Amino acid sequence: MKINIYYGGRGLIEDPTLYVISKLTTVLEELRVQVARYNLYEEKNAIAMLPNTLKEADGVILATTVEWLGIGGFMQQFLDACWLYGDKEKLSTLYMLPIVMTGVYGEREAEQTLIKSWEILGGTPCQGLCAYVEDHVEFETNPDYAKTIEKKAEEFYRVVNQKIKILPSSAIELKKNVLRNNSIMLTPQESEQLSMYVSDDTYVKKQKEDIEELSQIFKELLDKSDKEADQEFLKNLRDNFHPIDDFSASYMIELSDIKKTLVIEVNNKRLKCYYGDKADADVIAKTTHSVMNRLVHGRITYQGAFMSGELTAKGNFKTLRTFDQIFRFNLL
Numbered sequence: 001m002k003i004n005i006y007y008g009g010r011g012l013i014e015d016p017t018l019y020v021i022s023k024l025t026t027v028l029e030e031l032r033v034q035v036a037r038y039n040l041y042e043e044k045n046a047i048a049m050l051p052n053t054l055k056e057a058d059g060v061i062l063a064t065t066v067e068w069l070g071i072g073g074f075m076q077q078f079l080d081a082c083w084l085y086g087d088k089e090k091l092s093t094l095y096m097l098p099i100v101m102t103g104v105y106g107e108r109e110a111e112q113t114l115i116k117s118w119e120i121l122g123g124t125p126c127q128g129l130c131a132y133v134e135d136h137v138e139f140e141t142n143p144d145y146a147k148t149i150e151k152k153a154e155e156f157y158r159v160v161n162q163k164i165k166i167l168p169s170s171a172i173e174l175k176k177n178v179l180r181n182n183s184i185m186l187t188p189q190e191s192e193q194l195s196m197y198v199s200d201d202t203y204v205k206k207q208k209e210d211i212e213e214l215s216q217i218f219k220e221l222l223d224k225s226d227k228e229a230d231q232e233f234l235k236n237l238r239d240n241f242h243p244i245d246d247f248s249a250s251y252m253i254e255l256s257d258i259k260k261t262l263v264i265e266v267n268n269k270r271l272k273c274y275y276g277d278k279a280d281a282d283v284i285a286k287t288t289h290s291v292m293n294r295l296v297h298g299r300i301t302y303q304g305a306f307m308s309g310e311l312t313a314k315g316n317f318k319t320l321r322t323f324d325q326i327f328r329f330n331l332l
Contacts, residue, residue: 001161002034004057006050008064008075010041016101016133017065019140020149024061024099027153040074047077051086059095059160060123062114066102071110079117091122097156098128107132124166126159128152233262234273236296240329243269247326249319252281257288266326283320285313298331 005025009015025035036057038050054060064075082091098114100107107130115125129152133139158164243266251264263281265272291310294300302323305311313320 001032001058001157002036002056003028003059003061003156003160004053005035005037005061005063006075006078007037007039007041008062008072008078010065010072010074011039014136015065016103016131016136016139017063017099019136020099020101020129021061021063023146023149024153024156027150028157031154031157033157040078044074044077047074048081048085050078051082054082054086054090054094057094059097059156060118061097061099061156062118063099063101064110064114066100066104066106066110070106071100071113075114079121082121086121088122094123095156095160096123096125097152098125098130100128100130101133102131103133103136105132119169126156126166233292233296236329237264237273237327238271240296240327241271242326242328243271244322244326247322249283249316249322250278250281251283251285251319251323252278253292254284254286255289255292256286257290262292281315283313283315283323285311285320287311296329298329302327 005021007017007021009017011018021037025037028035036053038053040047040050043050062075064071067073070076096114096118098111098118100110100114102110111128111130114128118125129149131139131145139145246268248267250266253262253264254260255262260275261277263274263276263278265278285306287305287310291300291305295302295305300308300310302311303321306313306320
């Protein structure tokens with residue numbers, strides 16, 4: 001028989017949980033049980049891989065103290081890892097003994113957290129040990145407390161060895177009917193491989209770098225697409241320019257949704273168009289990228305956009321009407 005102990009405290013000398021773990025280990029080893037202990041604070045960079053250690057276990061002891069609120073981060077991380085990467089079929093065969101010792105309030109609530117968590121994982125929790133310990137020296141030297149701990153170890157041994165049936169809990173039905181679709185559906189081999197990747201800081205760092213690189217590539221593609229669209233406006237204006245003798249004017253068109261301003265300067269047969277600013281333009285207009293796109297593709301006229309309200313303008317209205325004469329866009 002093999003029992004795995006997972007300690008979720010911080011390894012402080014005065015933590016009475018360590019004393020309880022030691023007593024349990026002594027009794028179990030006297031009963032010829034193989035005991036493996038995992039200190040989560042030492043395994044914090046590889047907690048995601050610890051569910052793999054459950055494969056050869058017949059029983060589990062989850063031992064922790066109460067942090068400022070509840071069971072603390074290390075134990076919570078381990079339980080999260082069991083939910084995400086653990087072999088659910090194996091978990092369903094494991095008995096769990098919860099141990100909570102603390103010098104602050106909340107030991108019973110913490111014990112219930114461990115019990116509920118193990119039930120939802122599909123395993124079988126046993127009634128554990130929880131206590132408020134004001135003086136760890138007095139606690140550890142009390143022979144009555146020692147007997148209670150030893151008795152609990154013997155009880156747990158019998159439960160695991162004989163595979164005693166525990167009365168059913170509503171948490172089992174909760175897992176079957178409510179939580180069944182919320183876990184990652186992976187084979188045990190896939191779960192093990194995924195947990196290895198998650199625990200590999202180098203792999204995780206590389207994945208983040210790859211994601212950032214892909215994000216940059218897509219950003220550059222989008223920027224390139226926007227630039228190409230902008231250049232297309234300039235090309236369409238140049239290709240469809242029909243100069244009028246002795247006509248000179250300037251237009252400034254603000255594309256409000258992309259925060260760019262298109263400037264068009266006409267001087268007889270010379271055309272100059274660019275993105276910039278010209279506050280003294282003869283006609284100052286404001287529209288959107290979409291309306292401008294329709295305009296240069298011949299789907300709407302400059303004056304039509306103004307009349308419909310899709311384009312607003314101020315300045316010389318005779319010059320405004322002339323825009324459709326000097327730029328004759330073919331419908332595409």
